[in-house]
Amino acid sequence: MCYTQFLDADGTASGELPDFARDAQELRAMYRLMVTTRLLDRRAVSLQRTGQLGTYASGLGQEAIGTAAGFALRDEDILIPAYRDYAAQFKRGVPLQNVLLYWAGDERGMAYEREPARHDFPLSVPIATQVPHAIGVAYAIRLRRQPRVVLACCGDGATSKGDFYEAISCAKVWDLPIVFLVSNNQWAISMPVARQTGAQTLAQKAIAGGMPGEQVDGNDVLATRHVLARAIARARDGGGPSLVEALTYRLHDHTTADDARRYRAEDEVQAAWARCPIKRYKAWLEAQGHWDAAAEGALAAEAAAEVEAAARAYLGQPADPPEAIFDSLYAELPRALRWQREQVRARGPLGDGH
Amino acid sequence: MCYTQFLDADGTASGELPDFARDAQELRAMYRLMVTTRLLDRRAVSLQRTGQLGTYASGLGQEAIGTAAGFALRDEDILIPAYRDYAAQFKRGVPLQNVLLYWAGDERGMAYEREPARHDFPLSVPIATQVPHAIGVAYAIRLRRQPRVVLACCGDGATSKGDFYEAISCAKVWDLPIVFLVSNNQWAISMPVARQTGAQTLAQKAIAGGMPGEQVDGNDVLATRHVLARAIARARDGGGPSLVEALTYRLHDHTTADDARRYRAEDEVQAAWARCPIKRYKAWLEAQGHWDAAAEGALAAEAAAEVEAAARAYLGQPADPPEAIFDSLYAELPRALRWQREQVRARGPLGDGH
């Protein structure tokens, strides 16, 4: 099974770096995205801890994968995210506050307005069920002879589910332009990957579908972007689907409703921090002369301001009126349901009698 | 991918034959089962054509697999059949007429009374859904420290379904004593296996679960029995699950309700007849001196009589009384449903007012 890594845990590079690694501006943009994503993540957790947000699924430690995916995709491509691929969503134009809105329990968090996110899928909470949607999306692309690719994301736990398999098994039948991205963060809530599957790698599940599968160090943003970009390019060129297993680690509890100390050892988590994707990338950027303390200071201020603005925007956005629960159900509310909407509307804002 | 064949299409043997191939009586019993199964199959089709049976799924051309499975299993093992594994079921004590009863639309066709069939599963019409039952059955076996193995059967089409995959993916996690037997008869109704999957073999799907997979010539009863027996023995000895893909061909229409001429070429079918499992096995038995024209004549008469008796038994068995539709629904019919049973009973036999 092929495994790609350019940057080791200390940020020391080996192997021949891909072309994009020569574009300092782009490299810095990637770094910015990772840092901003982490900051937003922290903010979300603290909002939750202070009762200002619902249950939140943190992406802590997985920022490189989303960033790599975001930068590997073209605008015309379509992202089908799982629920920790925030960085990819941000890169594609999902405002930071949408993530907060969503986990606050507001459907408008998924009403992405900006391109290209506007034609992406919203995150999916049911595990793996979103993956076979890629088959239909990619089929539509093919039918229309469009040079587009679908990136279908899921976690390691998701690879146990029939939906995941039915998709990878079908993708190769029609050689559809899909890249399946499995973020193997080693845990599915309390289930470690070794008890999730008897397979030595998740990448080898591709073999069941007859397509290529490979592993990449998902904490190495350069390697992950490179491997994804290559798979995406192959798919775009008619080379068919493939599967990328990105190895990473879930540094946070499963969600804010979880307490991972119940089932995993603290030293495993500590060891994983040593492989932090941001730390190693920063070290490499600095070594390349692309980054320094001044840049870091400026970014810290910028990102903090951006995250703060997002939090404020979220906190300041009042809930929709109650009758909104009917307004996007069908293209037009059927006659038979109008009295229900009216009943809700007549009761007035939530809190007043509801 | 390992592929085993002892007998070629002409019945010429190669390789070192397994031990059981020295037991002439057993070899003849296997032949008898194949021939009887085919004869029953013919009779079922003709009963259907004359309006005396419902839709029937023929096992024509697949007799070697069921026979091999039946002989590879021990009595204490558990068979979870698909719907063409008649020979295995017969070997395990399912009376021939049960198959007719079942396809006539009578649940008693699945009320196997004899051991060991009494603890086997009935055939499953929903594709692949029976396969993950093996996980629970094998887990129970393990829990009780019993030296038993589960043989879970399905077709090539079934390997596209999530149920199949969830089972193979889980089996290895706990190293359960299960052998997954895929009868690859090249077709799933009108879908040839090449358009069913992009995988070069179905055996390689085992890799997704991290377990061994191999191919065998499913028209070679010696090879198939050998490969299955080896996989079963390994599972029994704690060696874990494996997958066997038995290559065969569906010589009949999908069912009597199907007309395969709509979607496959007659010469493909003709070519497949040349690989008939019975013909080649007979040739080999004869060459070994285990079989001759006299034996064939005697068997023909015996098998015909047995099949005829089964047909007569089936045709002579009146339907259950209508209220029987309530009598095995729950262990005891809930109070709330008694009036329904009484309503059906009061109407009397079907035909009189029903």
Next chain:
Amino acid sequence: MPDLTLIEAVNLAMHSEMARDGDVVVLGEDIGRNGGVFRATVGLLDKFGPERVIDTPLAETLVAAMAIGLSTQGLRPVAEIQFSGFLYPCVDQVVNHAARYRNRTRGRMSCPLVIRAPNGGGIHAPEHHSESLETTFAHMPGLRVVAPSTPARAYGLLLAAIRDPDPVVFLEPTRCYRLFKQPVEDDGEALPLDACFVDREGGDLTLVSWGAMMHDTRQAADRLAEEGIAAEVIDVATLKPLDMDTILASVAKTGRCVIVQEAARAGGWASEISANLAEHGLLSLFAPVMRVSGYDTVMPLARLERAYLPDVERILAEVRKVFEIAPKS
């Protein structure tokens, strides 16, 4: 106007709509070369080619999920599920995704898809081929559920279903696929998806049904007519959203109602209609609302399926109870 069976009308609707709208694609198991196990898709492959007539691998969850993916891209997928019992693996995708994408993205995405399947028994089919699933889907918000009872309605309602901007589960009465013919004009006219059909007017009793049971219900009405009882017969072909207005108006007139469904009794759609009558029509009822239904047992295999299925006699028996309690004055 040619006389068509119901399955021919379904086939005609797909031919017609695929010709009219290049975004319509059909998919499912054995629907291409084989023309579908019930022959619903015959001729589509030859006319529209393998790109738009898609033989899928054997995986119903995938078929539903693929239809979702296609529909989000503005195509109009019509997915066939081969037999009713194999709709169950679609439930998760239909409920958790198809019925929700519009709502959960506040209108940004939508799933204009149709899932077609045969529904119900009575043709001595193998196991798991004869179930009635309308209520399983009709209970689910965000869906439409349609169950035509005649060739002409199958044609017009399928056109409507394909053109509808939201997901539609389209359940065809297996027993009526070839039971009778009817003139069907290929005029491209869709029928409304939110209105019951009043098949026959009458002032004494309202008979309500849908799908294959409409056949027995109409025969029961014929028998009642011979006895001088004028039944109003309502075909609830568009089960969800449910047009209660038509049913309530009828019961306001007749004061008596019998509802006929093939599905198991408990929690079936007849219960929904009856509950609406108990809520909004109680004061006009002269007699209890009777439900004639399948029993609360697993659909029997062929030999005993007639013991399960409602029939004309069972309908008449309930009607008689109604008139015993509330005789025609």
Next chain:
Amino acid sequence: MPDLTLIEAVNLAMHSEMARDGDVVVLGEDIGRNGGVFRATVGLLDKFGPERVIDTPLAETLVAAMAIGLSTQGLRPVAEIQFSGFLYPCVDQVVNHAARYRNRTRGRMSCPLVIRAPNGGGIHAPEHHSESLETTFAHMPGLRVVAPSTPARAYGLLLAAIRDPDPVVFLEPTRCYRLFKQPVEDDGEALPLDACFVDREGGDLTLVSWGAMMHDTRQAADRLAEEGIAAEVIDVATLKPLDMDTILASVAKTGRCVIVQEAARAGGWASEISANLAEHGLLSLFAPVMRVSGYDTVMPLARLERAYLPDVERILAEVRKVFEIAPKS
């Protein structure tokens, strides 16, 4: 007798029955080391070991299918599905196999299994965590469906469900997991699976509900009592098979009935109960049977879920309509 929350009572029942019967095993996602995402299985792994407390891979179809396989071998599996929306991938296995093995083998095989899951909303949970699935299962022949509303009933009914020789879908009211405590005796006594509980007697009105909505229904009854209206309160904890006798007897006495369910209105279990009243209790009704229910829209996310959920005010509003039409004499 210790005071327990409902989730503690569920936990206690499993502890108790696993100790009593070595054939009982529990399985599901995160139920072992983690003790279940709602802590229902806390302590079981330590007490009964990893062979009987089985953390499964992430696959609900598999969990249901595995429970089927275990149960056919005479074990008594209790499978947990983590959140209600993830019951949908089980539907196929439960309906097409668990509910049928006994019937299709004419009694040779059986599936004495329990599938436990949280049911309903009201705790501001993430998407797909707040759905109400009782009718999806209760419509299916061959199953039992149970929905307890108090800790003591959760304990006694779960024991009964585990001991029952047939498959039981056991839906626990998520909102009540920690809402209140009640003394629960660990006496190993099962409660009957075929009888409603009459929580409070009254002659003016019958209030019928189950699961989390019992909480609001009881509060509504309190409010009505203040106004001098004596409501009889019935907890239909054993939804299927449905004990209509108790409800009919109550309505025969009160002449007025309001049914409260959290699930979407159309095709919910309230409709089944109401339809039975329209059929068997019509002549004793003074007023329409009103249903208070969730709306026919996708369960809203947390911010608007209260707009969807029935509450005391909505119950009282329907009760008032009943007394307007049929005033207390």
